[in-house]
Amino acid sequence: MTNILLIVFTISLLYFAIANRLMTYVKILTLQGVILFGVAFIELRELNLLNLIFILLETIIVKALAIPMFMRYVIKKNNITREAEPFVPNFVSLILVTIIIIVTFIISNVINDPHLHKIYFVTALSALFSGLYFISSRKKIITHVICYVVIENGVFILSLAVGNEMPLLINLGVLLDVFVSVFLLGIFINKVGDVTSDGDVAELSKLKD
């Protein structure tokens, strides 16, 4: 069951590569949040109530509901155009993300560590690297934030792969990170929208030497 969920998560990265609209990105985030809940729930079923509530909060409430709603709000409020406007054609993105997945697959097979859940590792690293690739290949600031959340999701899977016990402190760290980044970035997008016309990264390039 976990394997299926993680494979769906990886496929969602491929879908991310070819999606055209911002709202599709936001929907992919919701989907990923739900998948993360499923994975975490299956992994941690036998643990105590507190941890369960915490994971529920982290995945369903924050990742699947709050962040996508917030993104929707920002997109509507700033009248950001629906198109994602990538720098490279979608087909190239698709190829590159596929290559990323294959390479991480090979890497995890080379490592061959008994402590490591291979499929978690592959999914997490592909999410991380494709997130970084999406950031560098998309034009709008809001897509950067969305891709940052994709990276965060990858890190969440990695933390599931690593600690079956999920120390509460690290959990707290993930949550703090998500809160800090997304809400702060959201506020700035609002402000950036006041200064620039279309929340475009190209307009944020005056500071240089």
Place this chain on the structure above:
Amino acid sequence: MIIPYLTGSILIAGALFFNQKKLVSKLLVVTFLIMQWGFTVFEIMHKGATTYDYFSTDALAVLLLVTLSIISIPALTHSYEYIYKEKDNPRARGIYYGAMVLLIMSLTAAYLSSHIAVTWIFVEITTLSASALIFHRRNAGSIEATWKYVFVSSISLVFVFIGILFLSIALGKGHEEGMFYEELMVLSPGLNTFWLKMAFIFIFSGYTAKLGLVPMYTAGIDAKDKAPTPAAALFSSVLMNVGFVGFFRFYKVVANTSIHPWTNHVVMIAAFLSIFVATVYMLKVKNIKRMLAYSSIEHMGLIMLGLVAGGIGYYAALLHLILHSFAKSALFLQIGHLYKTFKTKNIYSIGNYFKFNVPGAVFLLLAFIVVTAMPPSGLFISEFYIFKAMFEGGYLFLLIPVLILLTMIIWSLGKNILKMVFIPPVGFDESKVEPVNSLETFSQYLLLGLVIYLGINPPQVFVDLLHEAVQNLTF
């Protein structure tokens, strides 16, 4: 004691945030300073103690905490002059002071933390409060700088987090207590080297955003350029130290293991590239604040080379770190006065500073001597030790290019600072210059004097603390 300190700071920050009255905010800031110093003295008296498992006061923490408390006095008190003359908006003032207090608090906690994840959390909070400070002016430039700073810092902190996760793979199951630095030092020789290497790469490249080294240094430059000068003084000194703490505590762990030579190679490449990049930009930039920010990058590169070289280099690296904090924060505070006089940061439009502000101009000349590590500067001593360590460690192939690059940096800084002090600017309207209160320069002279004093005649306590902080490192 740490819990009352943290709650007290958060309460003061909250009160500053909501308060609208000038007098009350002044009182609150003074209260915070007293509390900060009270806490510092308490920690010095209880050196070696561990509180609530997660915080412990070792030699490194004491050194950096005292540095922070010293620098926070001029930074906070000069904020008055800075903020009230520029624009006195109660809302902006509240955010500024609140963020300043939170920044100092989180830096303190990060220095003291003895758990790798706790350090990470407090470094994250420094990002949050620093971004509020960079955003102070609310114009297009500061929005851009804030955006870049938040984004790059968040990504690099995710890197650190991934590094911590890899570290826990290396530790394996049932070793939660291994996340404490002390425990990790004991366990590290037996760990899987592959995962330890992965952890090191991610943690190091993540902390370079704060530390100001090659992969992630860019955000820090914009931040120091656009933040108000008292905040920039903190960014270029104590905020870089927090990156150093995060990195150094983990470096001490890997120095125990067989991968130590490999980590040294990684750090060496990053350090050399940092010095190279700093040189290239310093020859080119025309903005004095950015030039000083690049100079910080260069100094951080030198510190890392000291660590790589080993031997006396460890001692010299820490000494250099602390002296650089004092020198650079003093210089940034002076840039505030320079900006007040000329209303620009462009070197072309600044000049003849002697005519408008004599103490400031003399300071600038002295600071040039100190920051480029010429005698009698304390940085000369530490830099000399670093070069000595490199020579003895067989890094001559690196030392020669580094020295050539440093010569270029000294030439560039000297050319620009001498121009600002002596040569009249073109088309500058002298009638509108507002005089700077020379008393405000006093604290800068004190900081500079501290650099010279600690270098030439270091008190025995200081030397002992430095030796204690690097005692477990052997090469």
